[in-house]
Every structure is written in C-alpha cells, then in structure tokens.
Amino acid sequence: MGARIFLIGFMGTGKTTVGEQLASALDVPLFDSDQEIVKREGRSIPEIFAADGEVHFRKLETAMLTELAAGGPAVITTGGGAVLAAENRDMMKKSGFVVCLTATVEEIVRRVENDPNRPLLQGGDLKGRILALQEARAGLYEFADLALDTTGRSLADIVGEIVMKLSAS
Numbered sequence: 001m002g003a004r005i006f007l008i009g010f011m012g013t014g015k016t017t018v019g020e021q022l023a024s025a026l027d028v029p030l031f032d033s034d035q036e037i038v039k040r041e042g043r044s045i046p047e048i049f050a051a052d053g054e055v056h057f058r059k060l061e062t063a064m065l066t067e068l069a070a071g072g073p074a075v076i077t078t079g080g081g082a083v084l085a086a087e088n089r090d091m092m093k094k095s096g097f098v099v100c101l102t103a104t105v106e107e108i109v110r111r112v113e114n115d116p117n118r119p120l121l122q123g124g125d126l127k128g129r130i131l132a133l134q135e136a137r138a139g140l141y142e143f144a145d146l147a148l149d150t151t152g153r154s155l156a157d158i159v160g161e162i163v164m165k166l167s168a169s
C-alpha cells in the first residue's frame with residue numbers, strides 16, 4: 001500500500017472509528033483531520049465554531065488536509081464537511097484512494113445522539129438537521145473510489161472489505 005487513503009462521509013458514518021482499525025490493519029499512520037486541528041489549535045471543535053465560526057473552521061480544515069495530502073502513506077480520516085470545498089475534493093482525489101462511508105439516517109441518529117462534539121447537529125430535531133445537511137451536500141461525496149454502507153456491520157467486516165478492495169485496486 002503505497003498511497004494515502006482518505007475516508008470521507010457524513011458525520012457519524014464511522015470514519016474515525018473505521019480509520020483507526022484500517023490504519024492498524026495496513027500498518028500505516030493514522031491522521032484524523034478533526035483531531036489534528038484540535039491538537040494544533042488547543043481547543044475543541046465546538047470552541048472553534050463558537051469563537052470563530054464555521055468559515056474559519058473550513059480554512060483550518062483545508063490547510064490541514066493540504067498538509068496531510070502532501071505527507072507519506074497514511075490513513076487520513078476527514079471531517080464530515082471536508083467535501084464541501086472543491087479544492088479539498090480535488091486534492092483528495094489526486095493524492096490518494098478515497099473511501100466513502102455511508103449509513104442510514106436512523107443509524108446516524110443512534111450513533112451521534114448523545115455526543116455534544118458536533119456543533120452542526122446541536123439544538124434539537126436531530127433527524128431533521130441531518131436530513132437538511134445531507135440534502136445540502138447531495139452529490140458531494142460521490143467522487144470516492146469506493147463507497148461502503150456501514151449500517152449494521154461490524155468494524156472488522158468493514159475494515160476487511162476495504163483492505164480487500166484496496167488490494168484489488
């Protein structure tokens with residue numbers, strides 16, 4: 001495995017969780033864009049959104065992805081909104097193999113409902129917020145080389161399928 005692997009997908013589809021096990025299965029480093037931004041900024045994502053707004057967060061995200069895309073072989077897990085900028089989509093497509101994780105909206109609700117760390121999903125009507133954001137992002141995840149539904153599937157199963165598809169690519 002000589003390239004970078006990017007995991008993209010809506011919030012709660014399991015990018016960070018799957019990425020950890022995929023990196024370990026492939027024996028390459030893992031970089032989670034959200035976590036790298038939090039480390040560098042010394043503050044949480046909700047704090048960044050509250051103090052500086054989403055537009056500023058998107059600039060930090062593009063800068064982080066640019067660095068990671070220029071680095072060595074790795075699994076790079078992205079934030080759910082990393083696909084919003086065409087610049088980010090082009091960069092990921094050019095510099096690695098892109099895997100898109102999906103899940104049904106009901107499954108996403110179950111996975112994220114008690115987590116306060118996603119500012120775009122706070123404030124009530126969780127399912128409505130998810131559906132509205134998904135509509136606003138329709139088509140933006142489709143540049144992936146591989147798409148995989150994670151609903152009702154174990155991590156081992158998902159990671160196994162990605163490893164198999166990568167070796168066939």
Ligand SMILES: Nc1ncnc2c1ncn2[C@@H]1O[C@H](COP(=O)(O)OP(=O)(O)OP(=O)(O)O)[C@@H](O)[C@H]1O
Nearest residue numbers: 010011012013014015016017079080111150153155
């Ligand atoms: N295949 C799965 N089955 C059941 N639960 C899962 C699965 N994958 C992830 N989860 C759970 O769903 C929650 C969200 O997962 P995770 O944080 O990996 O999503 P994400 O795609 O990285 O979200 P974000 O875009 O917000 O960073 C976590 O609690 C995780 O344990």
Ligand SMILES: O=C(O)C1=C[C@@H](O)[C@@H](O)[C@H](O)C1
Nearest residue numbers: 011034045079080081118119
């Ligand atoms: O989908 C999104 O816009 C986001 C997803 C998270 O991973 C974080 O990057 C942040 O909460 C924004």
Ligand SMILES: [Mg+2]
Nearest residue numbers: 015016034078
């Ligand atoms: Mg994540």
